[in-house]
Amino acid sequence: MDVKQVLFMSKGDAENNYARASSYTQKIASSAKPTIASTVDSLLEEGFFPCKLLNVADLGCAFGPSTEAFMSTVIESVQKKCACLNCSTPEFQFYLKDLPGNDFNTLFKGLSNFSQNYESLSCFIMGAPGSFHGRLFPRNCLHLAHSSYGAHWLSRVPNLTSQEGFPLNKGRIYISETSPGVVKEAYLAQFQADFSTFLKFRSEEMVDNGRLVLILNGREDKDFANLDDYFCCEKLGEGFVKEEKLDTLNVQYYTASPEEV
Numbered sequence: 001m002d003v004k005q006v007l008f009m010s011k012g013d014a015e016n017n018y019a020r021a022s023s024y025t026q027k028i029a030s031s032a033k034p035t036i037a038s039t040v041d042s043l044l045e046e047g048f049f050p051c052k053l054l055n056v057a058d059l060g061c062a063f064g065p066s067t068e069a070f071m072s073t074v075i076e077s078v079q080k081k082c083a084c085l086n087c088s089t090p091e092f093q094f095y096l097k098d099l100p101g102n103d104f105n106t107l108f109k110g111l112s113n114f115s116q117n118y119e120s121l122s123c124f125i126m127g128a129p130g131s132f133h134g135r136l137f138p139r140n141c142l143h144l145a146h147s148s149y150g151a152h153w154l155s156r157v158p159n160l161t162s163q164e165g166f167p168l169n170k171g172r173i174y175i176s177e178t179s180p181g182v183v184k185e186a187y188l189a190q191f192q193a194d195f196s197t198f199l200k201f202r203s204e205e206m207v208d209n210g211r212l213v214l215i216l217n218g219r220e221d222k223d224f225a226n227l228d229d230y231f232c233c234e235k236l237g238e239g240f241v242k243e244e245k246l247d248t249l250n251v252q253y254y255t256a257s258p259e260e261v
């Protein structure tokens with residue numbers, strides 16, 4: 001199964017849709033504001049002007065309030081910096097990217113107030129499908145790229161079947177304390193391959209001195225000992241999924257430690 005064709009956050013405006021069920025990532029987006037503001041500040045320091053257009057991307061945007069929070073922080077930080085430097089505000093081009101299954105309609109419906117708030121600016125927003133495990137933009141065009149809680153998603157589930165065809169992660173859907181070492185190694189190798197290509201493609205797409213802000217779900221401990229980091233996978237592994245399905249199901253993300261990143 002090609003997961004990038006089928007992966008999406010719960011859609012529409014129902015009670016359990018992603019926009020309503022994403023309070024955790026919204027808190028993260030809110031706590032990232034000072035980092036984004038200081039990143040914009042440093043970007044505009046280094047000979048940015050007389051550039052008249054700021055190209056900004058949100059990679060793995062989904063369709064909740066986090067994208068709006070990110071775009072507002074960028075715009076307000078640029079305005080503040082331009083007022084300090086006594087120069088005119090550039091035009092903004094925002095590119096909102098996610099997999100093809102993302103609910104881009106709900107994303108854009110939710111942004112109607114946003115556009116009104118910044119009516120006096122030249123601010124253009126474009127949404128388009130694409131995987132951040134591949135090239136998304138022409139060379140040398142992005143000034144600022146951001147991805148919050150997305151880049152720990154892998155391009156595929158690593159191969160967790162033995163040569164004889166037996167499931168290596170039996171009874172689990174992610175790395176747990178009891179998973180054999182080979183499972184951890186396979187996940188780490190997949191993360192390293194994917195994260196390396198993620199950075200390689202972004203380095204081609206970004207201008208010199210561009211900025212990349214990445215927020216990943218990770219783990220603090222070296223050995224997957226702290227189960228709080230991925231408790232929901234343990235719970236799913238403990239009875240909500242039928243045994244035969246469980247043995248062939250493994251989640252498609254990796255919670256890296258700082259050393260691994």
Ligand SMILES: C[S@@+](CC[C@H](N)C(=O)[O-])C[C@H]1O[C@@H](n2cnc3c(N)ncnc32)[C@H](O)[C@@H]1O
Nearest residue numbers: 025060061062066098099131132148149150153
């Ligand atoms: C947990 S959501 C985070 C959404 C949003 N950034 C936020 O902070 O609320 C992760 C998003 O990453 C997207 N994603 C996962 N793999 C991706 C890929 N290969 N390319 C682009 N987006 C991807 C998912 O579709 C999902 O919308």
